[in-house]
Amino acid sequence: MAEGKLCNRKPINTEEELKELMADRGGRKYYEEMESLDVDQDALWSSIRKTFLSRLKTWIEICARCGMCADSCFFYLANDKDPTQVPSYKIQSTLGEIVRKKGKVDNEFMRMTMDTAWSKCTCCNRCAIYCPFGIDMGVMFSYVRGLCFSQGFVPWEMKIGSGMHRVYRAQMDVTTEDWVDTVEFEEEGIEDEYPGMKIPVDKENADILYTLNAREAKHYPEDISEAAILFNLAGENWTVPSEGWEETSLTMFAGDWEGCKMQVENVYDAMDRLKPKRMVVTECGHAYRATILEGPYWAGLKSGKTPIESIHYVEWVAEVLRSGKLKIDPSKKIKEPVTLQDSCNYIRNGGLREVTREIMSYLAEDFREMTPCKDHNFCCGGGGGLNGIGRYHKQRNAGLKVKRDQILATGAKFVIAPCHNCWDAIRDMEGIYKIGIKWSFLKPLLLDMAIIPDHFKPEEE
Amino acid sequence: MYQFVTGPLAWLAFGVFFIGLIVRTVLYIKGLNWKMDRVTYGVNTKYGVKGAFRSVISWILPFGTHGWRSHPVFTVITFVFHLSLLISAIFLPAHNYILKQKWGVSLITIPEAVGDIMAIAVMIAVVLFIIRRIALTEVRIITTAYDYLILLIAVAPFVTGFIAYHQFFDYELWVILHILSGELMLIAIPFTKLSHFVLFFLSRIQIGMDFGIKRGGMKNSGFVW
Numbered sequence: 001m002a003e004g005k006l007c008n009r010k011p012i013n014t015e016e017e018l019k020e021l022m023a024d025r026g027g028r029k030y031y032e033e034m035e036s037l038d039v040d041q042d043a044l045w046s047s048i049r050k051t052f053l054s055r056l057k058t059w060i061e062i063c064a065r066c067g068m069c070a071d072s073c074f075f076y077l078a079n080d081k082d083p084t085q086v087p088s089y090k091i092q093s094t095l096g097e098i099v100r101k102k103g104k105v106d107n108e109f110m111r112m113t114m115d116t117a118w119s120k121c122t123c124c125n126r127c128a129i130y131c132p133f134g135i136d137m138g139v140m141f142s143y144v145r146g147l148c149f150s151q152g153f154v155p156w157e158m159k160i161g162s163g164m165h166r167v168y169r170a171q172m173d174v175t176t177e178d179w180v181d182t183v184e185f186e187e188e189g190i191e192d193e194y195p196g197m198k199i200p201v202d203k204e205n206a207d208i209l210y211t212l213n214a215r216e217a218k219h220y221p222e223d224i225s226e227a228a229i230l231f232n233l234a235g236e237n238w239t240v241p242s243e244g245w246e247e248t249s250l251t252m253f254a255g256d257w258e259g260c261k262m263q264v265e266n267v268y269d270a271m272d273r274l275k276p277k278r279m280v281v282t283e284c285g286h287a288y289r290a291t292i293l294e295g296p297y298w299a300g301l302k303s304g305k306t307p308i309e310s311i312h313y314v315e316w317v318a319e320v321l322r323s324g325k326l327k328i329d330p331s332k333k334i335k336e337p338v339t340l341q342d343s344c345n346y347i348r349n350g351g352l353r354e355v356t357r358e359i360m361s362y363l364a365e366d367f368r369e370m371t372p373c374k375d376h377n378f379c380c381g382g383g384g385g386l387n388g389i390g391r392y393h394k395q396r397n398a399g400l401k402v403k404r405d406q407i408l409a410t411g412a413k414f415v416i417a418p419c420h421n422c423w424d425a426i427r428d429m430e431g432i433y434k435i436g437i438k439w440s441f442l443k444p445l446l447l448d449m450a451i452i453p454d455h456f457k458p459e460e461e
Numbered sequence: 462m463y464q465f466v467t468g469p470l471a472w473l474a475f476g477v478f479f480i481g482l483i484v485r486t487v488l489y490i491k492g493l494n495w496k497m498d499r500v501t502y503g504v505n506t507k508y509g510v511k512g513a514f515r516s517v518i519s520w521i522l523p524f525g526t527h528g529w530r531s532h533p534v535f536t537v538i539t540f541v542f543h544l545s546l547l548i549s550a551i552f553l554p555a556h557n558y559i560l561k562q563k564w565g566v567s568l569i570t571i572p573e574a575v576g577d578i579m580a581i582a583v584m585i586a587v588v589l590f591i592i593r594r595i596a597l598t599e600v601r602i603i604t605t606a607y608d609y610l611i612l613l614i615a616v617a618p619f620v621t622g623f624i625a626y627h628q629f630f631d632y633e634l635w636v637i638l639h640i641l642s643g644e645l646m647l648i649a650i651p652f653t654k655l656s657h658f659v660l661f662f663l664s665r666i667q668i669g670m671d672f673g674i675k676r677g678g679m680k681n682s683g684f685v686w
């Protein structure tokens with residue numbers, strides 16, 4: 001059965017393979033090879049028979065074809081109500097067909113399925129809450145991505161992302177040494193400004209184990225400093241692990257379930273090794289979803305929970321502001337109108353709508369909700385890995401319109417986005433549509449507003 | 462003929478209906494898998510039950526969810542259709558008369574006139590459903606012949622019953638056609654999409670447990686459907 005050198009059914013497991021794939025700029029050769037990649041129909045069907053169980057089967061079967069899910073999907077709205085963007089249509093014309101044809105589908109069909117699974121669905125799960133039967137296309141497209149991945153029909157960047165996790169246990173090529181070096185460098189930086197502040201690495205029995213997104217280590221190290229300063233200001237007994245510090249999972253976006261397991265086990269091992277009381281995850285939505293909500297299932301943990309209690313950064317922020325461990329200078333509260341982007345992964349799918357509002361009550365004088373918001377909020381437009389896939393930039397940019405209009409309708413020009421994906425999508429939206437907005441994570445805002453205890457102030461000379 | 466359709470055939474239809482639904486329920490539950498579905502049905506079940514209740518109750522109430530509220534016309538038609546269908550099928554005096562004759566039991570009944578109005582309501586609803594399927598592009602694109610067949614199976618007992626009740630044509634014939642179409646519907650329920658008769662509840666319970674246990678139900682006051 002024909003497979004390409006770059007585009008094939010084998011996941012990437014070595015640095016060498018990874019470099020070779022990355023050298024193919026934009027995936028030109030990769031996508032060319034994809035056009036003649038054979039579908040292993042037997043493997044496809046046997047995998048469906050093992051994994052397509054009652055809940056998915058029922059969803060495909062009983063869909064009443066009522067169309068109530070249509071306008072729940074931001075892609076449908078952003079594309080002038082294009083009927084091919086109706087969630088039910090998208091899944092029935094892909095997964096539905098594969099199942100009805102018992103896996104007997106060809107290359108062209110699989111490429112169409114790939115394009116649908118990654119460019120027409122961000123797995124935001126919003127349609128699930130508008131369907132009378134609770135049919136969840138986010139869950140099903142995630143399943144479809146798994147089928148596509150196993151057959152080698154996966155966007156170039158996603159194949160790379162999966163390979164990164166397999167090789168480095170991080171979504172980017174950040175080795176353990178790189179990571180520890182970065183931490184040390186950042187620690188020196190903050191010590192200059194706040195004498196005595198530390199970034200403890202591999203400290204055992206800490207109250208908090210802090211884990212993050214490799215982008216912070218690679219491109220935004222200031223985020224690590226900010227987190228460190230805030231933990232210190234709040235007087236936390238905290239640490240970062242030298243291994244198992246990466247929370248994100250491009251493997252989840254890629255549908256690489258084996259890679260997902262490898263990645264989260266790396267983090268769970270750090271928990272076992274360092275025995276902290278709790279883990280706090282940075283301001284990232286999918287990282288929380290992957291490692292805290294879905295991860296235990298990939299790792300086969302029967303409790304459905306991570307080995308130690310794990311919370312999202314927003315939960316920690318609400319906690320320290322509530323308790324007064326971190327004090328805000330009231331005169332520095334945000335005065336201009338400000339709105340909040342609810343990340344699908346920890347608001348709709350993680351139940352954190354209430355703590356985020358609590359935070360806003362401490363930080364903002366004129367907080368404006370988007371409509372709809374909380375559990376019903378729309379995806380930023382860049383979820384599910386879509387931000388990072390060159391092949392689908394046009395589709396991504398079109399999808400951003402819904403969020404753009406939601407933001408404009410609030411009248412606020414400032415958006416708080418405690419999620420890397422949302423943050424990127426909003427940044428790109430401003431770049432494309434130029435609506436004159438600012439956006440921010442929580443950390444820099446908190447740092448601006450926080451009251452610095454005397455013992456961290458530089459000594460007067 | 463009348464004896465046959467109300468006798469052995471009725472037994473068969475009810476048998477297939479009840480056994481079929483039990484089998485579907487058992488198969489559905491057996492096919493749930495905590496690891497694949499990524500929901501620990503057996504751990505933190507309390508939260509799951511709470512989530513399941515919210516999920517079912519919100520959706521069986523007209524306008525009980527954002528989804529129903531954002532499609533008001535469709536919601537009214539859907540509820541009128543389902544309620545009329547169920548109520549008239551179970552509580553019609555004529556149906557209870559047969560029940561009493563055959564098995565000696567009888568339920569409370571609704572006045573004949575109400576049953577008549579409900580039959581009309583079901584027929585109008587089906588016509589509106591069909592128009593909707595043709596008129597709205599987002600529904601047309603997902604509609605298949607199977608969806609029309611299902612509507613036909615559901616409306617047939619009401620059309621035939623209506624004709625028989627008002628004795629528009631040969632009463633004997635239309636009563637038999639009415640009974641046959643009713644039995645066809647009963648038999649079709651476990652084998653077609655009409656299985657949503659039970660699968661609606663099972664599917665809602667499942668997604669309710671999912672949101673209740675894994676997707677945030679342990680962190681907030683419950684999902685707002």
Ligand code: SF4
Pocket residue numbers: 062063064065066067068069070087088130131132133134135603
């Ligand atoms: S709302 Fe649900 S039942 Fe209706 S078409 Fe969409 S997925 Fe199917």
Ligand code: SF4
Pocket residue numbers: 072073074075087090120121122123124125126127128137138139141379
């Ligand atoms: S999960 Fe989100 S993006 Fe995907 S079909 Fe549903 S509403 Fe659309």
